[in-house]
Amino acid sequence: MESFLNENFGGVKAKNSSEEALRRWRKLCGVVKNPKRRFRFTANLSKRSEAEAMKRTNLEKLRVAVLVSKAALQFIQGIKLHSEYVVPEEVSAAGFEICADELGSIIEGHDFKKLNMHGGVDGIVDKLSTSVTHGLTTSGDNLKLRQQIYGINRFTEGKAKSFWAFVWEACQDTTLLILALCAFVSLTVGIVMEGWPKGAHDGLGIVASILLVVFVTATSDYRQSLQFKDLDSEKKKISIQVTRDAFRQKISIYDLLPGDVVHLAMGDQVPADGLFINGFSLLINESSLTGESEPVNVNSENPFLLSGTKVQDGSCKMLVTTVGMRTQWGKLMATLVKEEMMNPLQVKLNGVAAIIGNIGLFFAVVTFAVLSQGLLSKKYHQMSF
Secondary structure (H helix, E strand, O other): OHHHHHHHHOOOOOOOOOHHHHHHHHHHHHHOOOHHHHOOOOOOHHHHHHHHHHHHHHHHHHHHHHHHHHHHHHHHHHHHHHHOOOOOHHHHHOOOOOOHHHHHHHHHOOOHHHHHHOOHHHHHHHHOOOOOOOOEOOOOOHHHHHHHHHOOOOOOOOOOOOHHHHHHHHHOOHHHHHHHHHHHHHHHHHHHHHOOOHHHHHHHHHHHHHHHHHHHHHHHHHHHHHHHHHHHHHHOOOEEEEEEOOEEEEEEHHHOOOOOEEEEOOOOEOOOEEEEEEEEEEEEEOHHHHOOOOOEEOOOOOOEEOOOOEEEEEEEEEEEEEOHHHOHHHHHHHHOOOOOOOOHHHHHHHHHHHHHHHHHHHHHHHHHHHHHHHHHHHHHHHHHO
């Protein structure tokens, strides 16, 4: 019996049995009463093959539709890339064949299609009227034209605070506001009780103290802001190696223009957005922009260099394409809050001042409570007698 079952129904398993084995098993069990009830929770074998055939047909149709859609998109994008870009008149009049916005879109989107449409890195070099070996030419009005078309390599800075802005900030101190309220009460009570000017001495003394504290604090903060501004401007005076007029020379990063050929080495900061020309073992740390700690390998297959990043290893020659607020670093700076952040020393000093103010306020409240209690007790004893 066991051999008979194994021979005829050995293919029947608890799961994933073949369709033929299931048919033989159901045919054998067809003698039971009400076979429909027996197999009501199992698959419909008569329709399984139809479902499989329909599934294969649908998958094939879906594959064809995806391929057709992909080909159509590539065709449309190819037409757009070749037909939509038109060189602006002012750019072509200046002797260039590509505008700043087009260069910015290539770098921002890491757009290989646009880059290849313009002829790759060599094509961008030609359209910027520069040379990989000789760099920019400084003769005539070449540099001024580039500045007019592509801008300068400077970032928009927030307007410096005036002295009166620091005076207004100093007036917002909680302790000074409490003293101002006390001065008002003292002036009102003194003038009512003792008349002018004898009753106003105490109140005017408090007002003079408040003004002295406000102007001393504002003057100190204003001078400190000027010193930090000078230090920041000194810190930003960075020189970079470029090739101009076929000579390698040092210039300020603020003088960089699209078309400059920059020489980058390990430890240098990328001064503007650009494209990799040649080099070896170039690793770029993009954590300042993306937050990613892993360095990015930049080469001819991935030629995009972003402003604000740092060269972690290797060296290269770079073609500057975008400068100033059109760079990725410039766009990031534009989105940041324009309010000036306090330095760590200011934070600590403000914390110490807040603690001292709270302690003084506590003792002032205690002193007021004790004096009030003594005054009330004295009045009570006088009324008793």
